[in-house]
Amino acid sequence: MTSTIATRGEEVYVRMRGDIVAGEFRPGTKLRFAMLTDRYESSASVIREGLARLVEQGLVLSEPQQGYRVAPVSIRDLKDLTLARCAVETQALKLSLEHGNLAWESSLVAAIHALERTPIGSKPSSGDPWPIVHRRFHEILLEGCPSQRLINTALRLRDSAALYRRWSLPADDYGNRDLNGEHRAIADAAISRDTESACHLLEAHLNLTARLLVERGLQEGFLEESEPVESG
C-alpha cells in the first residue's frame, strides 16, 4: 500500500511538503539549509531540488541569494486564492457530475458516509484523521471529471488553502458551523446530478470558510493585509 520511494530527493520532497502543509513551519519563516539538511539528512542540492518544486506550487517563496521561506499568508492572498478555488472547483465539479459513472457515485456515497462519522478534531494535531477524510471527500467529488489536469489544479490550490486552515483557525470555531450539513447538501446535489445546486453549494462552502478564516485571523492579529517581510 505504502509506495516505496525511489530516490532520496523524492522522499525529502514529500516530507518537506507534508511538514509545510501540516503546519510544522510557520508561514513566512525562513527555511535555512543548516536546519533542513539536518532535519532531512540530505545535502543542500537535494533539499534545494525539493524546494524548487514547492516554489512552483506556491507553498514556498524563493528570494534569490537570500534563500527560501514558507509562503506567507495574507488576507489579500486568501481572497485571491478563494476566487481561484471557486472558479476551478466549480468547473471541475460540473464536469464531474456530467461524466461521473456509477463507480464514482458509489465512492462518493462512501466518502460522505465516512466524513459524517469522523469526529471533527478540536485542535490541530498531526494525529487527527478528520482533515484527511475531509480532503478525500472533496477530492472524490471532483474525481468524475475527465480532465486529470483540472483535478490536479484544484487539488494544488486546495493544498495552498490548507496553510490558511492550519494557521488561522482555532478549530473550535467549527462548532458555529454545520459543516456536516454543508457537505451532505453538496453530496446530495452531486448524486442527484443537480449541477447548478451543487456548484452553488460548493462555492458557498468555500467562501464561508474563507470568511471565517479572515474574521478569526484578524482577531488573532496573525494574518496581515500586507505580507510580512521579517520574522524571527
Added chain:
Amino acid sequence: MTSTIATRGEEVYVRMRGDIVAGEFRPGTKLRFAMLTDRYESSASVIREGLARLVEQGLVLSEPQQGYRVAPVSIRDLKDLTLARCAVETQALKLSLEHGNLAWESSLVAAIHALERTPIGSKPSSGDPWPIVHRRFHEILLEGCPSQRLINTALRLRDSAALYRRWSLPADDYGNRDLNGEHRAIADAAISRDTESACHLLEAHLNLTARLLVERGLQEGFLEESEPVESG
C-alpha cells in the same frame, strides 16, 4: 527592460523552459545530463533544480533513477488539456470582464491592434514574432481578473499547449482559418463586456485549435493515442 537574472539556477531554468516551449527538444526525448551540463554550462545539481521545476509544470517527466524526458504528447492528453484550459480560461475571462477597468480595456485594444497587424508566420521559427504577440493578447484578455493565481494557472496550461502547437501543426494550416476574425470577435465581446459571448467564443477558439491539431497530428503520425515509452 531585460531583467538581470540573480542566480545561475534561475537563468538555466529560464533557458531550459524557453528551449522546451520553443520546441528545441522533441516531446518524449530523454534529457541527458551530459548534454544539459554541456549546453547550459552548469553542474548537474543546478540542471536538476531546473528540471524539478519543469516537472512541476508538466513540461518535463521524471522517471526515478532513469532521468528526465520532455513531456510526451498524445491525443488523450491534448483532450484533457483542452478541457482544463476551456474551464480555467473562461472563468478567468468572466472575472476579467467583470473587474477589468479602463486601463485594462485600453491595453486590450492595443493588443488586438498589434495582433491583427502582425503577419502570421508560415513556419515555426524562433525569430517569428507572432506567437509572442498572440500569447500576449490572450494574456491581456485575462489580466482584468482579480485573482493572480487563476491567471497564472491559465498561463501555465497555455504553455503546456504550446508544445502541441509547435509539434503537430505545420503553420500553413493557419491559412484555412480566420484567426484574426476569431480574435477580433473575442476582443469585441470583451470590450463590450458581453461575458456570455466572449466566453463562448474563447471556448470555441480553443476547441477549434485542438481539433485542428488532432487532425493534423494524425496525418503526420506523430501524435499517438498512447504515450510513447521508448524513443531513440
Added chain:
DNA sequence: AACACTTAATATTTCGAAATTCTTGACGCA
C-alpha cells in the same frame, strides 16, 4: 539459438567542500 548470470560501461543521484553573496557589527569621521 535461448536463457541466466556476471561483468563492464554508462547514466543518474548524492555528497562535501569551494566559491560567491549577503548580513552584521565595529570603526572612523563629520
Added chain:
DNA sequence: TGCGTCAAGAATTTCGAAATATTAAGTGTT
C-alpha cells in the same frame, strides 16, 4: 549621534567527484 566604509562571519549557491543504479555486453550452460 548619525552615516558611510570595511572587514568578519554566516548563509546561499555552485561545482566536481564519489556513490549508486541502470543498461549493455559477454560468457557459459542447456
